[in-house]
Every structure is written in C-alpha cells, then in structure tokens.
Amino acid sequence: MRRQLTLATGVLVALIGLADFRQGTDLSMQVFYFLPVALAVVARGPGFGLGVSVACVAISLGGDIAAGASFPSLVVPAWNAAIALIIYLVLVWLLSSLLHLQHELERRVEQRTAALAGEIAERERLEKSILEISERERRSIGHDLHDGLGQHLTGTAITGQLLAERLQERAAEETPDAFRVVDLVKTAIAQTRHMAKGLLLADIDPEGLPPALAEFCAVTTAQFRVACIFITEEPTVPLPPGNGVASHLLRIAQEAVRNAVRHGGAKRVEVRLHNRDHRLTLMVRDDGSGLPPAAQRSGGLGLRIMAHRAEMIGATFAIERAPAGGTIVQCSLPLP
CATH class of the missing domain: 3.30.565.10 (Histidine kinase-like ATPase, C-terminal domain)
Structure with missing residues (x-):
C-alpha cells in the first residue's frame, strides 16, 4: 500500500508539473500540488511530504521559467516559491498531526478493546468457577445429608422403635407418643433423602x-x-x-x-x-x-x-x- 501511494505521488507530481508547464504563466497550478503533498505525508510521513513539497515548488518555478516567464528581479520568484513552500509545509504539519491523532486513537481503542476482552474473559472464568464451586457444595451437602444426617436419623428411628416396643410390652401410657415420635423421625428421614436426591442430581450424562x-x-x-x-x-x-x-x-x-x-x-x-x-x-x-x-x-x-x-x-x-x-x-x- 505504501509503495502504491509513493508511486501515485510521483506520477501526480509529474502530471501536474507537465500541465503547469503547458498552461504557461497565466494561471497558477499551485493548489493542485496539494494532492501529491498529502499523498506523500500519508505514504511515508512528514519527512517525505517535506521533500515532495520542495520538489513541487521547484517544478512549478522551473516550469514558469521554461515557459518564458519574466520577473523584474530575483526577489519575485523567490518570494512566490517561499510562500508556496510555507503553504505546503502547513499542509504537511496539519496532515501529520491528524494522522498522529488518528493512530493514537486507534492505539487507545485497541488497548481498551484488549482490556475489555480480558475483563470479559476473567468475568466468565470467575462465573464458571462460582458455578463449579456451587455444584461441588451442592454435592457435598447432598452427601452429608444422605450419609450423615440420614444415617443419624435412621439410627434414632431404630432406637425410638426399640424404646416404643419396650413401652408397649409394659403397657405404658406413653406408648402412643413414642410411636408418634418414631413416625416423625421416619418422615424426617424421607424428607432428608428427598433433599439429598435433589442436591445430588448434578452431573448427568x-x-x-x-x-x-x-x-x-x-x-x-x-x-x-x-x-x-x-x-x-x-x-x-x-x-x-x-x-x-x-x-x-x-x-x-x-x-x-x-x-x-x-x-x-x-x-x-x-x-x-x-x-x-x-x-x-x-x-x-x-x-x-x-x-x-x-x-x-x-x-x-x-x-x-x-x-x-x-x-x-x-x-x-x-x-x-x-x-x-x-x-x-x-x-x-x-x-x-
């Protein structure tokens, strides 16, 4: 791309210089040199733009002299060349500043985009880790309910059943209450198993x-x-x-x-x-x-x-x- 722009700059300078020579000294072609100067800055930077500016001034002045232009003194062509060169240099400075600002903006956008991508990736990783931790905790609680609390309640129910049967053998008044306590413990066992089963339904094919x-x-x-x-x-x-x-x-x-x-x-x-x-x-x-x-x-x-x-x-x-x-x-x- 840079080589193509550089070639286009040279071609434009040559074509505009030829047109300037054929036009003579009646009409000024200075404004048309803005395009190759701008292309030079875009293609190679301000240094190359400065060189093209000097070349454009030299070609324009040389074309006028070759076309037979007469000047009352050398101050006139020197002044005209200096004014044209200053205008081209201002153009080079403005374009260079704009390109620098554009590149700086693009660099900051890339940095911010990379930072946002990293933040999103880190957030997704943390959310995934939280879900994995949640699943592990669910399974851990489910196993504790099933193997810990469930077994403890089962043992309590067996002990209560034995106690209720002994009270029944003695025809004690507390026998119905004892059997009711056993039924309540069995209900708690069933609820604990249901809860554990719901928590352990995590990893399935x-x-x-x-x-x-x-x-x-x-x-x-x-x-x-x-x-x-x-x-x-x-x-x-x-x-x-x-x-x-x-x-x-x-x-x-x-x-x-x-x-x-x-x-x-x-x-x-x-x-x-x-x-x-x-x-x-x-x-x-x-x-x-x-x-x-x-x-x-x-x-x-x-x-x-x-x-x-x-x-x-x-x-x-x-x-x-x-x-x-x-x-x-x-x-x-x-x-x-």
Missing part, C-alpha cells in the same frame, strides 16, 4: 436428562405436595457431549420449579422437553401468582443464574407471565 427431570418432578411432588408433571416426546435427547449441557438444563428446570413453588405459590407445574427443528426446548410452566413486573425487569439472583447457565451452553433464555396466569420459563438450545 446427556442421555440421562429425561429420566433425571422425571425423577426431580417426582421428588418435588412428594416434598412440596404439589402436582409437578414431566412431559416429553423423546425418551432420549441427542445432546452434545461435554460442557455439562444436561446438568445445566436440569439446574435451570430445578430453579424454575422451586421459584414457582416457593415464590409463586403454584399448585401445578409442568416441565416439558421437546426436540423440534433441531432445537431442544425446555419449558417450565406453572399456575402460580406469576412473575412480578419489578422482578421481571431487574431479575433476581435465581433468574440471572438461569440466564447465565443458558448462555454458557449457547442457549436462549426467556421468562414471561403466562396469559392465563402463572409463569413460563423457556430455554432453547440448538442441536448439532
């Missing part, structure tokens, strides 16, 4: 998404006493391997269902999974009070986490109020 969603809906129905129904047309889903796609979709469904039950007061929740036109769509619909307008505008922590999970797997995320009441959460993922 791509083909295990429908069974995991069905199991989660069953656990939700038993734990919260609501009608949580799983509907699908596909026994298996051709999800891309890796990146935890199935786990993220399961977590989005869990968050949406729990929001519907805890905050929306829903009595019926439908979790749908269907594959159409090479897009896998997960939809959670409830009959609760719906999403408040303020929450829909600003978005709570759960909504932002769901949206971020969808973004991490390349899916689109949308949440809206259902026309007949309730909330619709939809996550759509393109399939290979």
